[in-house]
Amino acid sequence: MTEEENKELESLLMELTEGELSSEQSHRLAEVIRQHPAAKQQYLEYCQVHTMLAWEHGVLGDLQMRDLSDTPEPPSDSFSFWKPLGTAAALVLAGVILWPQSGAPSKMKPGETVASLTRSVAASLELFGASSDFNNGSAVRTGCYQLDEGLVQITFESGVEVVIEAPASFEIHGPEFMILNEGRLAANVTPEGVGFTVETPDAEVVDYGTEFAIEVVCERSSEVHVFKGEVEVQPKQRDTSIDPVRLVTNQATRIDHSTLIPLGISVDDQRFLRSLDEPDPTYIGNVRELLPLAYYRMAVIDDGLTLKDAAKGHENTASVVKGDTRRQPFAPGRIGSSLRLDGPRKGVYAQISSGLELPTTEFTIMAWIRTQTLPRNAVLVSDMNLSGDETFRFGLVGDHGHLGLTLANGKRFLQIVDSSPLPLEDWTHVAVVKTTESLRLYRNGALVSSEPLNGFQAQSHNRFSIGGIPKESGGKKRNRRSGFWHGRIDELAFFGSALTSEQIENLFQLTPSI
Amino acid sequence: MPGKRPEPSFEFVQLLTSHQSRLYAYVLSLLGDRTQAEDVMQETNAVLWRKSHDFKLGTNFGAWMLKIAYFQVMAHRRRLTRDRLVFDDDFLRDIAEGAEQQCEWQGEKQRRLGDCIGKLTDRYQELIRRRYTEGATLKSIAAQSGQSENSIKQALFRARAALIECVKGQRREEVI
Numbered sequence: 179m180t181e182e183e184n185k186e187l188e189s190l191l192m193e194l195t196e197g198e199l200s201s202e203q204s205h206r207l208a209e210v211i212r213q214h215p216a217a218k219q220q221y222l223e224y225c226q227v228h229t230m231l232a233w234e235h236g237v238l239g240d241l242q243m244r245d246l247s248d249t250p251e252p253p254s255d256s257f258s259f260w261k262p263l264g265t266a267a268a269l270v271l272a273g274v275i276l277w278p279q280s281g282a283p284s285k286m287k288p289g290e291t292v293a294s295l296t297r298s299v300a301a302s303l304e305l306f307g308a309s310s311d312f313n314n315g316s317a318v319r320t321g322c323y324q325l326d327e328g329l330v331q332i333t334f335e336s337g338v339e340v341v342i343e344a345p346a347s348f349e350i351h352g353p354e355f356m357i358l359n360e361g362r363l364a365a366n367v368t369p370e371g372v373g374f375t376v377e378t379p380d381a382e383v384v385d386y387g388t389e390f391a392i393e394v395v396c397e398r399s400s401e402v403h404v405f406k407g408e409v410e411v412q413p414k415q416r417d418t419s420i421d422p423v424r425l426v427t428n429q430a431t432r433i434d435h436s437t438l439i440p441l442g443i444s445v446d447d448q449r450f451l452r453s454l455d456e457p458d459p460t461y462i463g464n465v466r467e468l469l470p471l472a473y474y475r476m477a478v479i480d481d482g483l484t485l486k487d488a489a490k491g492h493e494n495t496a497s498v499v500k501g502d503t504r505r506q507p508f509a510p511g512r513i514g515s516s517l518r519l520d521g522p523r524k525g526v527y528a529q530i531s532s533g534l535e536l537p538t539t540e541f542t543i544m545a546w547i548r549t550q551t552l553p554r555n556a557v558l559v560s561d562m563n564l565s566g567d568e569t570f571r572f573g574l575v576g577d578h579g580h581l582g583l584t585l586a587n588g589k590r591f592l593q594i595v596d597s598s599p600l601p602l603e604d605w606t607h608v609a610v611v612k613t614t615e616s617l618r619l620y621r622n623g624a625l626v627s628s629e630p631l632n633g634f635q636a637q638s639h640n641r642f643s644i645g646g647i648p649k650e651s652g653g654k655k656r657n658r659r660s661g662f663w664h665g666r667i668d669e670l671a672f673f674g675s676a677l678t679s680e681q682i683e684n685l686f687q688l689t690p691s692i
Numbered sequence: 693m694p695g696k697r698p699e700p701s702f703e704f705v706q707l708l709t710s711h712q713s714r715l716y717a718y719v720l721s722l723l724g725d726r727t728q729a730e731d732v733m734q735e736t737n738a739v740l741w742r743k744s745h746d747f748k749l750g751t752n753f754g755a756w757m758l759k760i761a762y763f764q765v766m767a768h769r770r771r772l773t774r775d776r777l778v779f780d781d782d783f784l785r786d787i788a789e790g791a792e793q794q795c796e797w798q799g800e801k802q803r804r805l806g807d808c809i810g811k812l813t814d815r816y817q818e819l820i821r822r823r824y825t826e827g828a829t830l831k832s833i834a835a836q837s838g839q840s841e842n843s844i845k846q847a848l849f850r851a852r853a854a855l856i857e858c859v860k861g862q863r864r865e866e867v868i
Contacts, residue, residue, distance in 0.1 A: 191849065208779050226721075226798060227859070229717035231820060231852070
């Protein structure tokens with residue numbers, strides 16, 4: 179193209195967007211474009227950039243309410259032709275244009291499928307504030323999401339898996355990029371997914387093939403925990419450039435919203451549910467070999483309420499009673515996930531079906547437990563009924579974290595208590611055994627206490643509950659709040675026989691290290 | 693209402709909304725006339741809305757949309773006298789092919805555009821803002837800045853040219 183033709187083309191393109199091409203000019207434009215492939219390319223790019231600018235500045239999205247099936251109205255002025263697509267469209271657009279972050283509005287392309295919903299656990303997931311029907315296997319498209327309840331697991335095309343826990347607000351922008359505005363997210367990045375990036379209000383986290391988790395406390399801080407591999411955390415720059423933080427296995431950082439200065443912290447492997455699948459180490463097989471009557475692995479179940487019985491030939495499921503919380507009851511466990519109990523204030527517990535009958539002569543109850551606080555007389559397992567009758571209580575005795583078992587038979591009671599208190603925020607393996615002669619209490623595989631029965635006759639028990647007791651009928655609210663566990667319970671097993679010290683120690687030793 | 697088609701799904705609306713930019717760029721390229729492009733855009737949206745239930749979610753929405761837009765452009769052209777047509781039928785197909793290819797990269801370019809605008813000089817950023825955000829006319833921009841309409845027109849052209857280069861990934865320093 180000659181200089182003169184270039185000038186002419188520029189002039190025609192200016193008229194195209196700023197004025198009005200006359201019939202003559204239109205034909206001239208067509209002629210120049212036809213003669214010069216470069217001119218055609220320039221023309222196409224020019225039309226495109228004009229449109230993108232209108233879109234970038236929200237002009238194309240100036241949608242109003244009107245039924246599109248109506249006859250279109252003639253445009254009255256520039257850009258007024260963007261006719262309404264209905265309420266939903268306006269809503270979509272609001273989601274597209276109004277970012278939660280400050281700064282210039284960005285754009286995303288909602289609607290492109292980049293992942294799928296591989297698990298949904300009692301989840302209330304919304305896309306752009308409009309309820310959508312999300313089920314396991316549903317396509318996950320780019321867009322803004324709000325998770326008010328439950329858990330979701332999203333698997334991207336690259337194989338990257340993220341588990342997000344409510345309450346959370348996040349945006350999916352593509353197969354390798356998402357934004358977490360608030361909430362908890364755990365990611366497992368496959369080699370194909372290296373480079374997967376999660377942005378938060380405070381930082382950008384780029385992954386180099388790893389297992390990591392992020393928690394964003396809105397407008398306060400972003401924490402990044404690396405369990406395996408390596409990530410780079412780039413604090414968001416404001417006035418000055420802050421160098422990124424490189425995190426490797428078992429390292430963590432907090433980016434404070436007010437300063438953006440990275441603060442080194444301890445990695446927390448007990449905060450994030452990193453997988454919704456229950457692993458199957460040797461411990462599990464050995465528990466099953468001992469033929470438990472009921473075995474609650476505390477696996478994550480999609481309804482967010484059922485505790486499945488993993489004992490062979492038994493189906494003594496338990497149901498979670500949510501009390502005063504909407505939070506789903508699963509948390510990281512000693513093996514896989516565990517049942518999370520939020521103490522007296524929330525009043526969460528689980529009720530075992532009436533099919534479970536523990537013999538009065540011999541039995542064993544075994545579990546991995548963890549305490550967050552030590553509520554007075556908190557229950558691990560109890561048979562208290564609605565009238566307040568109780569013959570069996572395994573849990574804390576008193577106020578200082580001493581674990582014990584109390585049996586009552588209407589005439590007297592028998593109690594065995596561990597003289598050392600349970601540690602806070604640490605997993606402990608516990609077992610209580612009743613033989614025909616004694617009660618035995620084990621902690622981390624070792625016998626810590628033993629009490630002779632002295633002729634005590636155990637009474638058959640009522641229906642068992644886990645982690646709390648049913649509300650007493652007619653009881654005062656304050657009194658109904660006693661007895662709730664605050665912490666976690668995992669791998670809870672009931673046996674109709676007295677396990678030996680060797681069997682208990684063996685099971686403890688078989689538990690995989692964290 | 694009995695006999696009335698059900699409303700399009702939310703996902704469809706989301707797709708339609710997010711593709712508006714591509715749709716307009718395509719139609720404008722084929723017609724070379726803003727007013728005509730606006731009319732055809734509206735007609736195409738109405739057809740897409742009516743045909744929403746023919747679209748299978750998960751398939752290529754962009755391709756389906758452009759196909760319908762192409763036929764709407766052809767229908768529109770049939771209503772025009774020959775002297776109002778910018779491109780003849782043969783060349784239109786060529787343009788349509790080019791415009792379709794351009795659309796493929798529009799999402800990526802759109803993502804870069806914000807950063808590219810930030811690289812413009814303050815003056816050009818202000819011009820772009822006034823022209824596109826406020827929808828100000830050349831006349832009012834010129835009156836306010838004390839410059840001629842023609843120099844505003846040229847400045848806008850240069851700003852757009854710089855943005856074209858920038859979104860293509862070819863860095864260009866601030867435009868003077």
